[in-house]
Amino acid sequence: MAKLQKSIDKRNALIKATIELVNNNGFHATPMSKIAQMANVSPATIYLYFENKQDLVNKTYIEVKAKYTDYAFETYNDTMSVEAGFELIWKRIADFKLKECKNAMFLAQCDNTPMIDEPSRQEGIKHLQPLLDLWERGKEEGIIKPISDYLLYAYAINPLSFLMIAQKRGAFKLDKTHIEEAYQSAWSSIKVCN
Amino acid sequence: MAKLQKSIDKRNALIKATIELVNNNGFHATPMSKIAQMANVSPATIYLYFENKQDLVNKTYIEVKAKYTDYAFETYNDTMSVEAGFELIWKRIADFKLKECKNAMFLAQCDNTPMIDEPSRQEGIKHLQPLLDLWERGKEEGIIKPISDYLLYAYAINPLSFLMIAQKRGAFKLDKTHIEEAYQSAWSSIKVCN
Amino acid sequence: MAKLQKSIDKRNALIKATIELVNNNGFHATPMSKIAQMANVSPATIYLYFENKQDLVNKTYIEVKAKYTDYAFETYNDTMSVEAGFELIWKRIADFKLKECKNAMFLAQCDNTPMIDEPSRQEGIKHLQPLLDLWERGKEEGIIKPISDYLLYAYAINPLSFLMIAQKRGAFKLDKTHIEEAYQSAWSSIKVCN
Amino acid sequence: MAKLQKSIDKRNALIKATIELVNNNGFHATPMSKIAQMANVSPATIYLYFENKQDLVNKTYIEVKAKYTDYAFETYNDTMSVEAGFELIWKRIADFKLKECKNAMFLAQCDNTPMIDEPSRQEGIKHLQPLLDLWERGKEEGIIKPISDYLLYAYAINPLSFLMIAQKRGAFKLDKTHIEEAYQSAWSSIKVCN
DNA sequence: TATGAATGAGGCTTCATTCAT
DNA sequence: GATGAATGAAGCCTCATTCAT
Structure with missing residues (x-):
């Protein structure tokens, strides 16, 4: 102690x-x-x-990933409607990527690279459960497309990483308007069309 | 001689x-x-x-990127309608990511890492022009959302990279059905809603 | 601590x-x-x-050069007459080349090779000042030829390096008699004839 | 052929x-x-x-050394007086060092470095014989100091190398006046004083 | 004869990790 | 607990030399 x-x-x-x-x-x-x-x-x-360099980076990954999901779900609770809950979480995530840029960049690099070992990666994924539960609920309610969570994540969440990296490279500036447009695209891509 | x-x-x-x-x-x-x-x-x-290791990887990147875009645009021509053109290109890209998995993985790592130097990256981007032109046309016709090309790319194309990496990690198997679902999500995210 | x-x-x-x-x-x-x-x-x-190999050899050069000039001027002070001062310094130098043969050989190789970088070479030259001052005094008193210091050095001092190298190669053994003869030649070559 | x-x-x-x-x-x-x-x-x-790199540099050395001595002795013949002969040879050598600067520099580096193998070095020395013969004659006539040829060479000839290197480094410009002064010093250092 | 391609050996340097204090 | 010194292993790259044409 x-x-x-x-x-x-x-x-x-x-x-x-x-x-x-x-x-x-x-x-x-x-x-x-x-x-x-x-x-x-x-x-x-x-x-x-x-223990060693690999351990340092693994632990760093897990720690940052936890900070990320903590932030994402901080204001969420599962009594919200699916759409409201998704918007809330999505915007918290977007917020995190903008405000905690370094942390978010680090996660992006870890997730696209053979840099973290498998156990630590699994450990990091666990924390996403609330989002998966929300999607499950959305599917049951016929609001979210009944497709693999991987697909949902790929279209709803992952694009933010791409935009953040583009911004980091200076090619592009991500402002409030972009965020709103991005949210619309994210929601369009996973919601059931009527 | x-x-x-x-x-x-x-x-x-x-x-x-x-x-x-x-x-x-x-x-x-x-x-x-x-x-x-x-x-x-x-x-x-x-x-x-x-010349050296950096040059080797730069040249590899450019070569693979060219192979990728050549494949993507091989069957496309700009007399097609915007929607048909987009679907064609998107499916070629998806095809490439499935069939030329190694090449596609390599590009994904290059694009998410400070591994390629800026000039080579720029060189690689050039080849994407036909897609950007298509989007331009789509915006003019009121079919594609009038938003930044970065956003369009993030939602229409980039998710495929995420799915491919997930598949490579063994977490997930990307089959024909997934591809069709993914296309619907992609198109939904960039088309103008009516 | x-x-x-x-x-x-x-x-x-x-x-x-x-x-x-x-x-x-x-x-x-x-x-x-x-x-x-x-x-x-x-x-x-x-x-x-x-820092690296070049730095190692540069620093070695400077250190040996300092040891060399320290030895050369150790017993000299500028109240001596020009002739006595010159003889003293000359014999100390000769002594150094005989006793500290390795150090002297090293300097000779450095001075005849593009091995040391310019700044370090300049640094090494500084320490020779007392000899130049002595020559200046000798010129004023009409005892030393009114010619360039480079010429004086070439004839009064540098021949010792040649002799040392010849000795190292085994072609020749430099004994006390030779030293005395060499001194006479050195002095003859720079003193004003009467 | x-x-x-x-x-x-x-x-x-x-x-x-x-x-x-x-x-x-x-x-x-x-x-x-x-x-x-x-x-x-x-x-x-x-x-x-x-045969190999060492052979290339050895042969180059021998060839340049021969060119050097050929030039030195070209206008000399042993019917000249010792003093006239020495001046002639000395000035030809000085001339060579000025005009054939690159060749002379190369010889200087070879002679101050463990770069040439012993046999080739010996081969190069042979060509100096006429100068040694002249000195022998000078000693017999009581004109040249009765000291080792190495000493004579060190004081009469070698200083020119030092001056040439200093010039190459840009520290110093060797002009006609310097050459004349150098000759006086060279002669003073080896002639018998009266 | 002449060559461009090819290479094994070796040199400089960096770095993750351990040791002695 | 904390550290600066020390190091063996390994990586990038060069180069004298040989090979196939």
Whole structure:
């Protein structure tokens, strides 16, 4: 306990440095020594908090993923209507991608790269359950298309990652209007047409 | 007479090996030596065909991207109606992602990673022009939503990458039915609702 | 407390090994790995003390050059007469070339090769100032020929390097008598004839 | 014969390229491929004319050394007086170092570096015999100091190399006046004082 | 004779990790 | 707990030389 207390700051600094550096250079181009440097810590100290580099990045992934889903579902509860619930969650996610850009970028890189090991990836997916439950409910109510969750996610949620990356590259600026347009497209793509 | 006979076969073998290995391990985790080995060539030989590792991956990217767009637009011509044209192109792209899975995976990793340098990325984007032209036409005709091409791409095309990666990870099998469902979602997300 | 303890011994061992190996094989024919080996150190350790191979040899040059001029001027002070001062310095230099043969050989190779970069070379030259001042005084007093310092150096000092190299090659043994003869030639070549 | 006739140009081009590149970069920093390139020849062709890199540089050394001594002694004959003969030879040498700067630089680097193998070095020295004979005669006549030829060479001839290198580095410009001053110093250093 | 392609050996350097304090 | 020093393993790349034509 005392041990953890004493060092939570260092652990956080390491996680933060990892995100920053991996975002800019990629996993294999960020040496442990630079992570240590940016966290104002000796390289050897990293190994007091994490087993090795893979473990550091896995743990970082899980932590950021949790922060992401916490944010996404914070204001949601399952008494809402399907459409209202979806809009709420979707906009929280969009919000996260805009405000917590570094965290979101990190997740995008992890999700498109053989960088995280399978167990950690699975661990990260668990937290999405509320959204899947919402979709389940929507399907039952005939509001959401009765198709695979993978398809729903691909069309409703994943495009935001693409837009965020495009923005990061400077090709494109994602403003409030875009967000609203994107929401309309997302909802159109998964709702049952009448 | 027989001067510039740098074998195109070797070059192709190198490109192929690069795709295979980068797909499985990521750019920085695939040593030149392994690429050489898989291409049945000495490591030094790579440098007869490419300037360095970055150049190898850049050129591979451009080549695969060209193959991708060539395939996408092969059967398309701009006398088609907007909807028919879009469906045609979309299905060709889906086809490519299914049949040329390795090539498509490679592009996905390149596009979500700081792995390709900017000039090569720009070079790769050029080839997409016919699709952008089609969308332009669709906007003029009031068929396609009058929103940024980035948004259109994010919702109409990019989800296929997500689905493909999910499939590669074994989480999900993308069959003909899925493809049809995905097309409906794609079209719904970009067409003007009536 | 015990922070910056990068052992000066290791640094010295590296410098010593560099001199030894470069003397025998030349700069480009001495691999870092052999330098490390001779200094009883891992190759990677060199990079804790020096930026790269060029830096290692530059720093070695500057250090040896300083040792050389320190020795040359140690017993000299500018209240001596020009002739006495010159003889003193000259003989110290001769002494150095005989006793510190390896160091002197190293300097000779550096000075006759595009091996050291310009800034380091300039740095090395600075230390020669007392000799130039002495010559200046000698010119004013009409004792030393009123010619360029480069000429004076070429005739008064540089021949010792040639003799040292000849000796190293085994063609010739430089003894006390030779030194005395050499001194006479050196002095004859720069003093004003009467 | 026909063989040699056909290729003497290529051989010469190779020798010339070797001199140029070794002068600017040093022996180990000049790849065979660059020598070939500068000589407008395939790398493989070099091996038709020389056994290997060491052989190429050895042969180049011997050839340049011969050109040097040929030039030095061209107008000399041993009926001249010692002083006149020495001045003649010395000035021819000085002339060579000024006019055939590249050749002279190459010799200087060879002579101060473990770059040429011993047999070739010996071969190069042979050609100096006329100068040694002149000195012998001078010693007999009591005009030249009765000291080792190495000392005589160190003081009479070698300083020119130093001056030439200083000039190449841009530190110093060697003009006609300097040459005359240098000759006086050279002669002063080896002649018997009266 | 001449060549461009090909390569194995080796050099410089980096880096994840461990060690001694 | 924390660290700076140290390192072995490995990666990228170059180059002298040979091979096939």
